[in-house]
Amino acid sequence: MPRTLLRCDDGTRTFWAVQFGERLAPLDLPAGAATTGAILSRHWDAIWDAREEDATVARADVRLLAPVTCNQQFICQGVNYRSHVHESGLKVADFPFNTLFTKASSCITAADATVVRPPNVQLLDYEIELGLVLRRDLPAGTTVAPDRLHEWLAGVTIVNDLSARDVQLPQGQFYKGKSYRGFGPVGPGLVLLEPQEWRRWPELHMRLAVNGRVRQDAYCGEMIHQPAATLSELASLQDVRAGDLVATGTPAGCAARAPGKFTMFVLRHFMSEAGKWRAFVAKGRSNPMYLRPGDRISAAIRTDDGRIDLGEQTTAVAAA
The missing domain is CATH 2.30.30 (SH3 type barrels.)
Incomplete structure (x- = not known):
């Protein structure tokens, strides 16, 4: 168990x-x-x-x-769910590579902590993600087999990769737009799995709701770049230590959406790069899906039979 x-x-x-x-x-x-x-x-x-x-x-x-302490690395995967790729106006075939980046570990906070929206941020978005936590150091050059995840991973947890889209996208800075203090709710707990239970990670069912209305609903099996391959690639790139956190990407349902084809044509051919992003931010301010002070987020991950249950995050959004 x-x-x-x-x-x-x-x-x-x-x-x-x-x-x-x-x-x-x-x-x-x-x-x-x-x-x-x-x-x-x-x-x-x-x-x-x-x-x-x-x-x-x-x-x-x-x-x-938070069950992950702030001394640990906070490593993230981007565009790692087919549905999220599609809603971003992209094609899965255009992403044969694993998109990796980091968040500041100082953004890690408890699952029920209030998140303060910075005064310069208007387009605050949510991303439910499955977090993987290392059990031991991952030596350089390690190849992790899909059926040996238990040798390297301790357990799983819920991550909400909160993102300031009006910083991340116009400035092209994932780290800056995702690393404000409080932008990384983790937990409530770290669920440790036995060897045979690691085979069930694709069955984990993610749901995120805002003010009681479901926004994201998907299974982890939709991942494009799966845990074993990601750990192997990380081992070829950098040091990864026991306790480090890997957030594995988010499915469809975020507030940020790709413009329609006609709008994209106009933006690409008739507007400067700066003008394009000004228009993006202006349109986003009228999008009711972006998080506002007073909103409440709930996020849960579990198998449908309840045998593996990561608990529930309950996050309130407050003004600075």
């Missing part, structure tokens, strides 16, 4: 715990186990040895923190 690892704050201390229903079993760990990488690489057995009779803390009595 999956096991949910939580990072908690009870007002006097921060600690790791294993969830058993509505009660938590705190883990007795040395002070050096404060980070996600440390607990996963050094105390894996302690997590799985926790017992239900050790669950002495009520979940309602603690505040949940």
Whole structure:
């Protein structure tokens, strides 16, 4: 059975715990186990040895923190779902490569934390994503086989890749447009999977709603560049460490949409690059799907039979 690892704050201390229903079993760990990488690489057995009779803390009595600590890398995949490629006005055939970028780890926040829309941002968008968290360091040149994900990955979590489209797209800066503080809700927990359960990742069903209305609804099996291939490519590029987070892309349903063919023709042939983006931002301000102060986002990922359940994020949007 999956096991949910939580990072908690009870007002006097921060600690790791294993969830058993509505009660938590705190883990007795040395002070050096404060980070996600440390607990996963050094105390894996302690997590799985926790017992239900050790669950002495009520979940309602603690505040949940993001299960990925801010010292870890926040690596992302873009245009990785066929439906999102299509709604962006693109073709899957034009993306034979894996689009990789990073978000600042300082944007990581708890699953129920309020997100403040910066004063210079008007086009704030949401992206539900499946997050993969490394169990151990990934040595350079490693080839990860699809049936050996459990050797490298600890578990899965929910990520909302919040994005300032009026920064990201006109300026061509993914990092800047996606890295404002609070733009990375992660959690509520890190769901650790046993080896046979990793085969079920394509069955994970993602749903995101804004103010109770579903905006995104898709299965993770729609991914173009899948976890094993992505981990192998990352190992050929850079150091990837235990506890690092890989967000695997989002499906259709975002607020940002591609213009129609006629509009694209006009923009391409009759407007300057600067004019094109001014028109994009102006039109976006009248799009009711972009997030506004007072909106509430809910995001959940689970298999349809409920055997693997990553919980639910509940995020409120506030003005600066």
